[in-house]
């Protein structure tokens with residue numbers, strides 16, 4: 001995937017300035033105009049505006065990305081179903097593609113309803129003529145109401161032309177089955193095999209099989225395969241009729257994140273989180289009389305108002321890869337706190353703690369506010385080390401305190417019942433007290449010796465095991481942990497040992513994102529192998 005080259009097609013005309021090494025949110029021109037990341041959606045119009053072009057526009061707007069549109073068909077549809085389809089002639093689809101691609105500096109193309117072989121071919125030809133940084137193919141074949149939107153004749157052209165060009169294909173179970181000649185997909189293991197077959201036989205660089213329709217599953221399980229690793233991505237199944245357009249929205253959100261410069265797996269994770277949040281927010285809205293209602297893509301605009309007193313709930317699985325910042329390391333590598341937080345999250349960090357011992361309060365608060373924006377946009381909780389005042393001032397998701405910091409019960413009374421509180425524990429007694437005092441998790445270590453925290457007592461794997469066995473709370477291991485020893489930690493195989501917290505293994509390295517990605521894989525693979533993976 002070449003999405004990181006974003007914007008370079010303009011070089012020579014504009015004075016380009018990459019805002020982040022792999023994450024170009026905007027590019028500054030010579031006359032300080034800003035260029036927005038740009039997704040082109042090639043899809044059908046949904047008159048009910050729950051799915052199709054309309055969903056794509058709203059999803060991109062919600063993700064802060066410009067979206068242009070090439071309409072392939074106009075459907076008459078509502079919450080009951082599809083009453084009519086009027087296909088746009090292929091030459092006019094081609095003309096629209098030419099208009100947008102020749103002029104508007106598209107970063108990522110996302111496809112939805114492509115109802116005829118001619119339209120798929122027209123798109124293929126235009127993409128050859130005007131290459132883009134990434135292609136997201138949502139192989140839409142059947143609407144949520146069960147109406148057929150692309151016939152079997154299109155399948156061959158999908159397989160032969162479009163999928164080999166795709167950076168990611170996002171079929172649901174029915175679509176994956178159709179692409180593979182009608183095989184039955186009923187289990188997560190079937191989904192893995194299907195993802196591998198589509199990847200190996202049809203050529204997309206990544207495959208996401210959406211398991212929303214999987215029978216007998218309480219979670220929504222998707223399988224992501226990048227050609228090497230499988231990732232089981234789970235989110236809670238939201239009980240709602242308002243799920244029309246989730247597929248289009250997910251694919252558009254992936255495209256939007258790619259256009260902003262994200263790598264593929266983080267883009268998929270962010271997209272899933274966004275869809276889950278929007279579905280949850282919209283579960284009780286009532287639009288139309290049919291069985292499939294639309295949801296509110298722009299809920300985030302209202303979320304802060306509606307839920308200002310109800311911050312994020314703590315999920316112990318968020319402890320999987322816990323990134324703890326350190327300004328000395330950031331200074332050494334010439335990085336801002338926000339940039340390093342963003343890179344850690346892009347690589348797969350699942351929770352972030354700002355541990356800033358040497359900066360002034362006003363600078364700390366400023367950095368915390370900016371980091372919180374980054375974390376919120378990725379659905380990753382942000383905690384503050386030691387400083388309850390900073391956590392309160394920026395409305396962070398919680399704090400981490402040590403045995404000689406603010407006592408947990410006082411922090412709890414200041415922060416309220418919903419904020420996350422973590423506490424450092426080296427002994428079973430401390431672990432018990434943390435639970436009594438209302439902490440949400442404990443950090444236990446140093447497991448190995450470390451240069452990051454002076455004079456810290458090392459408790460070793462045995463000490464960690466003793467604390468975990470005594471603790472009623474989830475535990476994250478900390479201290480001297482990196483790629484060489486993280487397996488040994490997670491191989492303890494203790495049910496409440498949920499992950500590792502790392503400082504230097506991320507922030508004292510050249511590429512934070514790739515270190516995070518590697519550690520994330522090592523932790524989750526070891527957890528799976530020791531059968532304590534509770535994704």
Ligand SMILES: Cc1ncc(COP(=O)(O)OP(=O)(O)O)c(N)n1
Nearest residue numbers: 385400401402403424443444478501
């Ligand atoms: C996740 C996690 N665990 C332990 C610590 C250490 O906290 P503390 O004992 O307060 O020491 P300092 O970090 O304040 O030096 C942590 N920060 N995070």
Ligand SMILES: Cc1ncsc1CCOP(=O)(O)O
Nearest residue numbers: 446450452479480502503504
């Ligand atoms: C904050 C802290 N608490 C116990 S060990 C430690 C430092 C961990 O840093 P590193 O991951 O670089 O060893």
Ligand SMILES: [Mg+2]
Nearest residue numbers: 386401402405
């Ligand atoms: Mg402390």
